[in-house]
Amino acid sequence: MFTYNNPVKIHFGQGVFARLNEFINEYDYESMIVVASNSQVESGVVNLIKSDLGDKVKAVVSGIEPNPTTQNVEAITQEMYAHNAHAVIAVGGGSAMDASKAAAAAYMQGISAVDLLDHDDFTKALPVIAIPTTSGSASEVTPTGVISDKENELKIPLIGAGLYPKAAIVDPELTLTCTQSVTAISGIDVICHALDALGAMKNNPVSDSLAVRAARLAFDNLETAYNEPSNREARRNMSLGSMLAGLAFSQTGTSGSHAMSYYLTSHYDVPHGEACAFSLDEWFVINSKVNPELNQHAMDIGFDSAETLGQAFNDLKKKVGLRSTLAELEIERSDIDKIAEESLKSANMKNNIAQLEKPEVAGLLKRK
Ligand SMILES: [Zn+2]
Numbered sequence: 454m455f456t457y458n459n460p461v462k463i464h465f466g467q468g469v470f471a472r473l474n475e476f477i478n479e480y481d482y483e484s485m486i487v488v489a490s491n492s493q494v495e496s497g498v499v500n501l502i503k504s505d506l507g508d509k510v511k512a513v514v515s516g517i518e519p520n521p522t523t524q525n526v527e528a529i530t531q532e533m534y535a536h537n538a539h540a541v542i543a544v545g546g547g548s549a550m551d552a553s554k555a556a557a558a559a560y561m562q563g564i565s566a567v568d569l570l571d572h573d574d575f576t577k578a579l580p581v582i583a584i585p586t587t588s589g590s591a592s593e594v595t596p597t598g599v600i601s602d603k604e605n606e607l608k609i610p611l612i613g614a615g616l617y618p619k620a621a622i623v624d625p626e627l628t629l630t631c632t633q634s635v636t637a638i639s640g641i642d643v644i645c646h647a648l649d650a651l652g653a654m655k656n657n658p659v660s661d662s663l664a665v666r667a668a669r670l671a672f673d674n675l676e677t678a679y680n681e682p683s684n685r686e687a688r689r690n691m692s693l694g695s696m697l698a699g700l701a702f703s704q705t706g707t708s709g710s711h712a713m714s715y716y717l718t719s720h721y722d723v724p725h726g727e728a729c730a731f732s733l734d735e736w737f738v739i740n741s742k743v744n745p746e747l748n749q750h751a752m753d754i755g756f757d758s759a760e761t762l763g764q765a766f767n768d769l770k771k772k773v774g775l776r777s778t779l780a781e782l783e784i785e786r787s788d789i790d791k792i793a794e795e796s797l798k799s800a801n802m803k804n805n806i807a808q809l810e811k812p813e814v815a816g817l818l819k820r821k
Contacts, residue, residue: 455657462620470624482539487513488553490545511536520601521552526566529556540580547590551598554616575613583618586627588691589639591699593621608715625692637773642726643671646698652740653705663701670694679773709736712799734763743807789818
């Protein structure tokens with residue numbers, strides 16, 4: 454038995470961003486806060502939103518850090534209180550969307566951003582309209598958000614049905630301005646989401662189908678999107694792949710590669726997608742030993758087996774300029790034990806179908 458439920462209303466396609474006002478008019482939002490990454494302020498997208506929605510937009514909050522902090526969240530909730538907000542429009546990559554979701558929950562529940570760190574009820578939040586401008590995080594269709602506790606060097610995942618955006622407006626045209634590095638780092642995360650969903654305890658036939666299609670789209674299009682930033686077909690396929698992977702892991706959660714990524718990001722500043730991709734090949738092969746069906750999924754994605762998929766994944770990383778070894782990440786081999794220990798503490802490690810002990814996790818790292 455399984456259940457699939459994703460409540461996000463999705464508007465997908467080239468040019469859908471121009472219909473923002475029409476989509477927003479389905480709701481009675483008279484007071485909205487826009488949360489935007491700096492690049493969307495600079496590119497003029499925020500101005501387009503303001504001219505489209507007029508005085509319904511009460512404030513714009515930008516300057517969201519790549520790993521959004523409690524201070525970023527607090528800046529958003531302050532504007533929500535000041536303007537009695539009905540909704541928040543998040544435009545940008547995962548950081549803008551995650552910070553908006555966290556603020557939407559804090560505001561609705563009357564708690565501070567810092568209180569979110571050990572809060573576990575995310576059933577209620579202010580409605581979020583998510584407009585992704587990168588292909589990767591898929592935060593526009595998931596009930597999760599990650600915020601950083603800088604003081605304690607922790608990345609805290611927030612999970613709850615209230616964190617699903619009300620609507621996602623996914624326009625691949627908005628990704629045409631992504632830099633090569635953003636394209637690579639966020640694009641590789643699409644494959645991490647898809648394969649983590651396949652290797653999750655909570656996988657089901659619907660999430661598997663979405664994940665396989667998502668992985669195939671990313672394997673087939675990431676290199677082109679990286680080398681030819683204005684290739685509309687590649688950009689469209691990456692946006693679609695990202696969203697489908699999100700629809701998969703919105704049900705299953707993420708598993709091994711994400712569980713191992715948090716410490717790499719919070720302690721060594723490795724960007725999220727690159728941190729997940731660092732160990733993904735290993736997790737997929739390890740998981741295929743527990744569930745041989747993963748070899749069939751690898752074939753459906755376009756490879757002979759889980760192993761060949763893992764090799765192809767590492768080749769793809771090189772082609773898009775991502776690092777693959779501890780040495781390249783400038784991490785000392787003497788840190789391996791600590792990384793293994795911290796990775797095992799992540800909640801999503803329990804969601805990985807292969808349950809490894811610390812020496813095996815350390816062994817995985819030693820091969821890097
Ligand atoms: Zn991710």
